[in-house]
Amino acid sequence: MVNKTVTTKQIQKFDKLVIEKYGVPSIVLMENAGASVAEEVIKRLRGRRRVCIVCGAGNNGGDGFVAARHLFNKGCQVTVVLIGKPTSLKHDAAVNFAVLKKLKIQIICVGAHGRAPLREIQNADIVVDAIFGVGLNRDIEEPTKSVIEAINVHAKKVLAVDTPSGLEATSGRIYGVCVKAHTTVTFTFAKKGFKTGVGPTYCGRIIVADIGIPKSLHKYCR
Numbered sequence: 001m002v003n004k005t006v007t008t009k010q011i012q013k014f015d016k017l018v019i020e021k022y023g024v025p026s027i028v029l030m031e032n033a034g035a036s037v038a039e040e041v042i043k044r045l046r047g048r049r050r051v052c053i054v055c056g057a058g059n060n061g062g063d064g065f066v067a068a069r070h071l072f073n074k075g076c077q078v079t080v081v082l083i084g085k086p087t088s089l090k091h092d093a094a095v096n097f098a099v100l101k102k103l104k105i106q107i108i109c110v111g112a113h114g115r116a117p118l119r120e121i122q123n124a125d126i127v128v129d130a131i132f133g134v135g136l137n138r139d140i141e142e143p144t145k146s147v148i149e150a151i152n153v154h155a156k157k158v159l160a161v162d163t164p165s166g167l168e169a170t171s172g173r174i175y176g177v178c179v180k181a182h183t184t185v186t187f188t189f190a191k192k193g194f195k196t197g198v199g200p201t202y203c204g205r206i207i208v209a210d211i212g213i214p215k216s217l218h219k220y221c222r
Contacts, residue, residue, distance in 0.1 A: 005192040006221055007170040008134045014188070014221040018213055027092040029211050030059065033187050034066020034096075036209035037128065037161055040185050041071060044157060045125055050077045052117075052124035052155075054147060056131040056165070057084040062093030063161050064130025065100055072105050079106045079120045083131060083144050110143050116150035127155040129179040131165035134191060139176040140166055148177050160184040163191060164202045172197025180204075187211050189221060 006014070018024050041051060053068045055061035065080065072078045080100060086109065089097050100107060108117050121127055129151065131144060140148065148166060151158060158181045163169045166178030172193035182204040184194070190208055193199045 004189050005195060006189045007192055008168075009170075010221055011134060011169075011189060011191065014217075018217060022214075022217060024213065027095065029213070030062050030092045030096065031066055032211035033063045033162070033209070034068075035070050036187070036211060037063060037067040037130075037159070037185050038070035038074070040183065040207060040209075041067065041126055041128060041159060042074060044159065044183070045076070048125035049075065050123055050125045051128065052079045052081060052120045052126075053128040054081045054121075054131055054151065055083065056144070057082070057088045057093070058133065058135070059093060060130050060133035060161055060165075061089070062096050063133075064128060065093065065096035067128060067130070067161070068100055068105055069096070069103065072103060079108065079117075079124070081108045081110060081117050081120060081147070083110045083147060085109065085111070110147060116143070116147045118150055118154060121150050122154045124155065126157040126159060127151055128159050128161060129165050129181060130161040131179070133162045134169040136166070136168070136175060145177050148179050152180050157182050158204075160203070162186050163193070167193055167199060167202055168197075169193040172199035174198060174202070178202050183207060185209050188213055188218075
């Protein structure tokens with residue numbers, strides 16, 4: 001539903017309804033989201049294989065972990081960059097991160113005073129932005145700020161997961177700095193901020209992915 005747009009509050013309320021009232025497990029939604037991202041990445045690699053997935057510690061990062069597993073299984077050379085400590089991961093994101101460790105996928109952790117992984121960003125055929133989702137509500141601080149700036153300067157191609165990190169998904173303003181994506185793969189509905197403010201400058205091409213929510217429930221997101 002590319003033409004329908006929703007606010008942050010609407011999509012958060014909708015997701016909660018789907019999980020709590022209709023019993024769709026959150027980890028299933030994360031799996032479907034990450035698989036959708038991996039599918040779009042494969043389309044854009046065109047035979048090239050180096051992918052750098054930059055993840056935050058929340059559910060958006062969890063989507064990135066799932067995408068990393070699917071891309072690894074398809075033979076891609078995958079590097080995962082985690083901004084933060086693995087111990088800060090919770091619930092579904094922690095489960096999917098543990099799988100990556102068992103698969104021995106390369107993981108680089110950027111701590112509070114760490115440097116942006118310039119070499120990995122520069123060498124990647126595509127960088128996946130899975131740092132922040134629609135729940136971001138504050139200005140971006142270090143070290144995330146420097147990582148985003150490095151992505152914007154050095155990445156060949158950028159695909160954002162759900163929303164470019166740093167974009168306020170309702171108003172289309174940015175929280176100090178924002179990933180400038182060539183493609184944004186968003187879930188279930190496009191967000192109002194993609195088409196307002198500076199949103200169009202940062203989103204690039206918008207792809208609305210189906211993550212397995214029954215179409216009959218879409219009416220509840222109004």
